[in-house]
Amino acid sequence: MAWRFLLAAILGGVCYLDRTAACQLMLHRPLVVATLMGAVFGNLAAGAQVGVVLELIYLARLPVGASIPPDDTGAAVFGGSAAAVASSSIGLDGASFTGLLLLSVVVAETGKLADRFVRKVNVRIARLTAESVDRGDVQAVEHGLLAGLTLFAVMGAVLALVFSGAGVLVSKALLPRFGPANRMEFAVLLPILPLLGAASVYSCSRTERTAAVFFLTMAAVFGATGFFRWAG
Amino acid sequence: MSVPALTTGSRRAVWRRQFLLQGCWNYEGMQNVGFAYAILPALREIYSKRPEEGLKAVKRHLEFFNTQPAMGALILGASVRLEERVAAGEADPRAIGTFKVGLMGSLGAIGDSFFWGALRPMASVAGVLLALLHPLLGIAAMLILYNFTHLILRRKVFAAGMEGPEGAVGWLKQAGLNIRTDDRKLLAAILGGAYAGLFAGRFAAQGGGAPHALAWLLLAAAVVHLFTVLFRKAVSPSEILSFLLFVGVLILWR
Numbered sequence: 001m002a003w004r005f006l007l008a009a010i011l012g013g014v015c016y017l018d019r020t021a022a023c024q025l026m027l028h029r030p031l032v033v034a035t036l037m038g039a040v041f042g043n044l045a046a047g048a049q050v051g052v053v054l055e056l057i058y059l060a061r062l063p064v065g066a067s068i069p070p071d072d073t074g075a076a077v078f079g080g081s082a083a084a085v086a087s088s089s090i091g092l093d094g095a096s097f098t099g100l101l102l103l104s105v106v107v108a109e110t111g112k113l114a115d116r117f118v119r120k121v122n123v124r125i126a127r128l129t130a131e132s133v134d135r136g137d138v139q140a141v142e143h144g145l146l147a148g149l150t151l152f153a154v155m156g157a158v159l160a161l162v163f164s165g166a167g168v169l170v171s172k173a174l175l176p177r178f179g180p181a182n183r184m185e186f187a188v189l190l191p192i193l194p195l196l197g198a199a200s201v202y203s204c205s206r207t208e209r210t211a212a213v214f215f216l217t218m219a220a221v222f223g224a225t226g227f228f229r230w231a232g
Numbered sequence: 233m234s235v236p237a238l239t240t241g242s243r244r245a246v247w248r249r250q251f252l253l254q255g256c257w258n259y260e261g262m263q264n265v266g267f268a269y270a271i272l273p274a275l276r277e278i279y280s281k282r283p284e285e286g287l288k289a290v291k292r293h294l295e296f297f298n299t300q301p302a303m304g305a306l307i308l309g310a311s312v313r314l315e316e317r318v319a320a321g322e323a324d325p326r327a328i329g330t331f332k333v334g335l336m337g338s339l340g341a342i343g344d345s346f347f348w349g350a351l352r353p354m355a356s357v358a359g360v361l362l363a364l365l366h367p368l369l370g371i372a373a374m375l376i377l378y379n380f381t382h383l384i385l386r387r388k389v390f391a392a393g394m395e396g397p398e399g400a401v402g403w404l405k406q407a408g409l410n411i412r413t414d415d416r417k418l419l420a421a422i423l424g425g426a427y428a429g430l431f432a433g434r435f436a437a438q439g440g441g442a443p444h445a446l447a448w449l450l451l452a453a454a455v456v457h458l459f460t461v462l463f464r465k466a467v468s469p470s471e472i473l474s475f476l477l478f479v480g481v482l483i484l485w486r
Contacts, residue, residue: 020254020257021252021254021255021256021257022251022252022254022255023251024254024301024302024382025375025378025379025382026352026355026374026375026378026379027375029356029359029374031356031359031360031363031367031370031371031374032371032374032375035363035367035368035371044367045367047367048363048367048370051363051367052360052363052364052370055356055359055360056353056356056357056360056424056427057469057473058469058470059352059353059356060463060468060469061468061469062344062348062349063348064340064344064348065298065340066259066262066298070468070469070470098480099480101473102473102476102477102480103477104473105470105473105474105477108470109470119257119258119259120258120259122256122257122258122259122265123258123259123260125256125258125265126256126258126260126261126264126265126294127260129256129265129294130261130291130294133287133290133291133294134291136287138272138276138286138287138290141265141268141269141272141290141294142269142272144256144265144269145252145255145256145265145266145269146255147256148255148256148257148258148265148266149252149255149256152255178484182483182484185483185484185486186480186483186484188483189476189479189480189483190435191431191432191435191452192455192476193476194427194428194431195428195431195432195452195455195456195459196459196469196472196473197360197427198424198425198427198428198431198456199455199456199457199458199459199460199463200353200459200463200469201353201356201357201420201421201423201424201427202421202424202425202428202456202460203459203460203463203464204348204349204350204353204417204420205349205350205353205354205417205418205420205421205424206417206421206460207414207417207418209414209417209418210417210418210420210421211421213418213421213422213425214421214422214424214425214428215425215453216425217421217422217424217425217426217429218425218426218428218429218432218449218452218453218456219429219449219453220425220429221425221426221428221429221430221433222429222430222432222433222436222445222448222449222452223429224429224433225429225430225433225434225436226433226436226442226445229433
């Protein structure tokens, strides 16, 4: 198990770097991260199952200016690793799926606090850089940037380690405590979560032109699903 | 005073370094260290024979800077050209700060709207729909859809910036980013509607009859609309999830 956590920390560090500090190639998106974590902890499909829903939920919170959106990368680390451990040969049951998605909000908010902390420490690094440049050391700019990058990467690796550990712990210690009756009732909340994701997309893409298009497409696909079920 | 044209090596170094614009993002100067880091190879070459002037130039770029990271390449390229003019004595050094401050806000707004508000949702929801067929297919689709436009646009804005401030502003005028944003928002809305319809259909499959299905569809549409209204009233997805978690705990408690 130790090598899995080590791999999770390394991959997490890379994904967290992509989130803010470097490139922004979308390697930090929940679909990618949860699937990766699922693969690391033994079930790629279960990780992807969580990633598919988490991917859209936080889209409505844009990283504009100084505002920091909830840490959906951390939520995906938690959800992906937990789903892989909690899943059986037939996949992840509805209640566990719902539970992991809802618990991931705690992780997302914790990750946001950690992100804020890194950016505050970076203030100190930036000041030191400016002071060194004032003294004539131009290379301090490169050192300052390297320090900032290292801080983002280390914090990312630590967060990935902690969140994947929390995911495994929740799957092994918390989820098995609930019986079949409780699970049936809890899974009632499941249909709401993909709709929250859809609302996030709708919220981002909302213009005069798109409002009708969204609901018409929704009705058409819903109708097609029903037709194929009836025909098949 | 004439300044030799920037070598391809320095130009490429600046292009590569712009990917680390947010490497030391901080609450005070925001992307200031990243910007100074990115432009440093050009400054070293432009002021190779005048290190004191070079030091002043580095200090200029350590001042507050913040914009959408991909669009920052436009200001970066134009700043390189402005520095060449300053070194040649054709422009006032203060013009660089004025140019950066003047453009970073509007570029940030355009970039945020295009990248975070349109391209990312479109790529995400396309990836999610394809991930239902196979996770790796979904991931590949999302990364390709996003990065194809992202990387091409980064290259174009950097090239436009390298034509100087006039070229940068001219490119912004003719690029039609607002039309591109609207197109991608429309695509995102279509794909988002398909996603909502698919999941609503999946859960409706557990019940029976056409009236039941219609009720499900209307309920799902109402839930989506309700969440959208909540988002508009600055309620975050985290707050909604926390509320659902609270409801879940109550269910388990009962």
